[in-house]
Amino acid sequence: MLDLKLEDVDGILVRYNVALEKEMTPDEAAEELYPKDKLIYPIAKAIYEGEEDDVVDGLQAAIDAGKNPIALIDDALMVGMGVVTQLYDDGIIFLPNVMMSADAMLAGIEYCKTKTTEVPEPKGKVVCHVAEGDVHDIGKNIVVALLRANGYDVVDLGRDVPVDEVIECVTKEKPILLTGTALMTTTMYAFKEINDKLLEKGIKLPFACGGGAVNQDFVSQYDLGVYGEEAADAPEIADAIVAGTTDIAALREEFHKH
Numbered sequence: 001m002l003d004l005k006l007e008d009v010d011g012i013l014v015r016y017n018v019a020l021e022k023e024m025t026p027d028e029a030a031e032e033l034y035p036k037d038k039l040i041y042p043i044a045k046a047i048y049e050g051e052e053d054d055v056v057d058g059l060q061a062a063i064d065a066g067k068n069p070i071a072l073i074d075d076a077l078m079v080g081m082g083v084v085t086q087l088y089d090d091g092i093i094f095l096p097n098v099m100m101s102a103d104a105m106l107a108g109i110e111y112c113k114t115k116t117t118e119v120p121e122p123k124g125k126v127v128c129h130v131a132e133g134d135v136h137d138i139g140k141n142i143v144v145a146l147l148r149a150n151g152y153d154v155v156d157l158g159r160d161v162p163v164d165e166v167i168e169c170v171t172k173e174k175p176i177l178l179t180g181t182a183l184m185t186t187t188m189y190a191f192k193e194i195n196d197k198l199l200e201k202g203i204k205l206p207f208a209c210g211g212g213a214v215n216q217d218f219v220s221q222y223d224l225g226v227y228g229e230e231a232a233d234a235p236e237i238a239d240a241i242v243a244g245t246t247d248i249a250a251l252r253e254e255f256h257k258h
Contacts, residue, residue: 047080050100102145
């Protein structure tokens with residue numbers, strides 16, 4: 001049994017910041033992450049709070065001060081969403097917060113578009129769907145929101161999507177990534193069918209799969225599968241592809257955690 005004195009315990013708490021973590025609220029944690037720029041700060045904060053009107057007000061103030069509307073997408077909106085993503089990854093905030101922030105982010109993007117004739121260049125196109133026979137789309141909706149918030153053009157096929165519809169869309173849209181979610185074990189086998197039909201057509205596209213019914217071992221059984229344990233993995237996988245990591249084995253090496 002450890003024989004610790006009170007001063008030793010105090011030292012451990014300070015060293016590992018346990019006392020601070022217990023006292024810090026999500027708002028305080030966000031405050032630590034906001035950018036210090038006086039024009040960008042209110043926009044990032046409004047994204048975190050999910051306040052669309054405040055996002056627009058902050059953007060207009062920045063534009064009035066000479067900021068480029070399209071540049072603000074990366075320099076302010078993406079920065080604010082980055083705060084939200086980090087807090088979500090750390091378990092400090094939860095899915096409803098992320099969804100509200102993503103909506104505020106998208107409202108901000110649309111506002112920026114109205115203030116310029118420039119067209120923001122998306123990072124790439126991603127096709128998202130829920131497996132055929134499965135109507136549980138909360139996970140997919142979060143994936144879509146996070147991808148859009150991170151600058152991707154998303155084709156959202158919705159829930160209970162027939163396999164052939166997925167194949168047709170991928171053939172037509174030529175995305176950099178396909179995502180699929182499944183909550184029911186009876187529906188996740190559609191992913192294997194999609195994998196096989198894509199390969200038959202000579203399409204070797206990273207296929208990121210996740211959801212309550214899916215695990216890494218299952219996804220690893222088919223050639224194109226890359227497992228995403230969390231919704232936030234989707235934009236990170238897409239970013240890796242844009243950066244040049246298109247090999248399935250390399251993506252698995254980076255994102256498979258078990």
